[in-house]
Amino acid sequence: MSTQGGKTWGGRFTAGPDALVEAYTESISFDKRLYRHDIRGSQAHARMLSHVGLISPDESIALINALDAIGTQIDEGRMTWRRDLEDIHTHIEVALISQLGDTGRKLHTGRSRNDQVATAMKLWTRDTLDRVVVGITALQQAFVDSAAREQGVILPGYTHLQRAQPVLATHYFLAYVEKLERDRTRLLDARARLNLLPLGAGALAGSSLPLDRAFVARELGFDGVAANSLDISSDRDFLVEFVSALTLLAVHLGGWAEEWVLWATTEFGFLELSDAFCTGSSLMPQKKNPDVLELMRGRTARVAGSLQRLLMLLKGLPLAYNRDLQEDKEAVFDAADTVERSLEVAAPLVASSRLRSDRIKARLEEGFLDATTLLEHLVKHGMPMRTAHESVGKLVRLCEENRCRLAELAPERFNEVVPDLAPGVYEVLGVENALAAFRTEGSTGPTMVKAALAAWQARLLAR
Numbered sequence: 001m002s003t004q005g006g007k008t009w010g011g012r013f014t015a016g017p018d019a020l021v022e023a024y025t026e027s028i029s030f031d032k033r034l035y036r037h038d039i040r041g042s043q044a045h046a047r048m049l050s051h052v053g054l055i056s057p058d059e060s061i062a063l064i065n066a067l068d069a070i071g072t073q074i075d076e077g078r079m080t081w082r083r084d085l086e087d088i089h090t091h092i093e094v095a096l097i098s099q100l101g102d103t104g105r106k107l108h109t110g111r112s113r114n115d116q117v118a119t120a121m122k123l124w125t126r127d128t129l130d131r132v133v134v135g136i137t138a139l140q141q142a143f144v145d146s147a148a149r150e151q152g153v154i155l156p157g158y159t160h161l162q163r164a165q166p167v168l169a170t171h172y173f174l175a176y177v178e179k180l181e182r183d184r185t186r187l188l189d190a191r192a193r194l195n196l197l198p199l200g201a202g203a204l205a206g207s208s209l210p211l212d213r214a215f216v217a218r219e220l221g222f223d224g225v226a227a228n229s230l231d232i233s234s235d236r237d238f239l240v241e242f243v244s245a246l247t248l249l250a251v252h253l254g255g256w257a258e259e260w261v262l263w264a265t266t267e268f269g270f271l272e273l274s275d276a277f278c279t280g281s282s283l284m285p286q287k288k289n290p291d292v293l294e295l296m297r298g299r300t301a302r303v304a305g306s307l308q309r310l311l312m313l314l315k316g317l318p319l320a321y322n323r324d325l326q327e328d329k330e331a332v333f334d335a336a337d338t339v340e341r342s343l344e345v346a347a348p349l350v351a352s353s354r355l356r357s358d359r360i361k362a363r364l365e366e367g368f369l370d371a372t373t374l375l376e377h378l379v380k381h382g383m384p385m386r387t388a389h390e391s392v393g394k395l396v397r398l399c400e401e402n403r404c405r406l407a408e409l410a411p412e413r414f415n416e417v418v419p420d421l422a423p424g425v426y427e428v429l430g431v432e433n434a435l436a437a438f439r440t441e442g443s444t445g446p447t448m449v450k451a452a453l454a455a456w457q458a459r460l461l462a463r
């Protein structure tokens, strides 16, 4: 097909590249996974070429069928990968030409690998993003199911990892559902911006041929065509947005994983992880280690690293296509693979874990989880907030001196600090009373939480 051993660009060269150069510049070792998306793009392009009369309908059909056959050949592992053929685009085109001869030589009409690879990456990203969104929903479902199952369980809520105020377990699980929902909608926002067709941008300036870009956009499910050929052929913003959203998702998963690693310790004892999601020690027979959660926490670094890699790759690139852009792929693939695998294991891990409500309950009255509710009780009775803060602080100090809880202080002690505070104070003290007192929208108040759970159950059912 060219003067230089099967390459698509040999005409202008008198010698082929050095073997070192072939090894240095190839991307086939990692971009072959784009083959389905490259073929889909090429088939839409072939249909369009015949639609505008640049090739005949018969040629278009021959190209489409041959591309299908090449897809099957790759599916079945029958494609020979050759470093000298650079990338997936060249492999497929060379295979097409060897099957169809001159008809095969027409496919690349009005196209450059620059707009071709941008199109394939967008199609791949769109499909992968859609799978991640489904994976997020599955994890949300697992959290919502736990929220429903653990209704009535009260947890100590923490700030600075110090006991703060009580929260319902249902409220706790739904907190992660909300974080995941932001991740999900962030991905969908990125998808909407991504969904414009690059093909037709050519190498950088467009084409003098009568291409119908809108036709190709419709064929490939894009919402329209990207506007500026110089911009599009070099645009990788969609990858940065995708990997940014994945990074934040990975950060959420990593924070949650860390929390559950802690909760599964003997010291916390809040959580029983199922054996199926833990591993043992080669030496210590008693060990049951939360390795899955630890790796999930650790892999946050991989995803964030990929984002950094992409940003540095794009920094300082002049218009338009530069070969640097070939380096986008491994970062994106690794980030997506990592997050997909994490989501896949997170959902059944959540579903198979159980709160150890007896252990949680046994120490629930420790740590003055009711102190802030007592403060608010004083405020309701007309005391300025700062004065109430001071008074409750004194009462807590008294308790610490006497090694007791607020609810165990004698009436005289309350009355010494706040005249007439006893006896009504006992109705608001204790973790259960404190929990029941919450009433703001979005709070852990039982009515609010019940409504939030019902709303999430309905939302997920509707997906």
Ligand code: ARG
Pocket (backbone or CB within 6 Å): 027, 031, 087, 113, 114, 117, 321, 323, 325, 326, 327
């Ligand atoms: N393999 C390249 C990439 O991934 C696409 C080919 C564009 N190459 C070129 N020399 N214009 O970006």
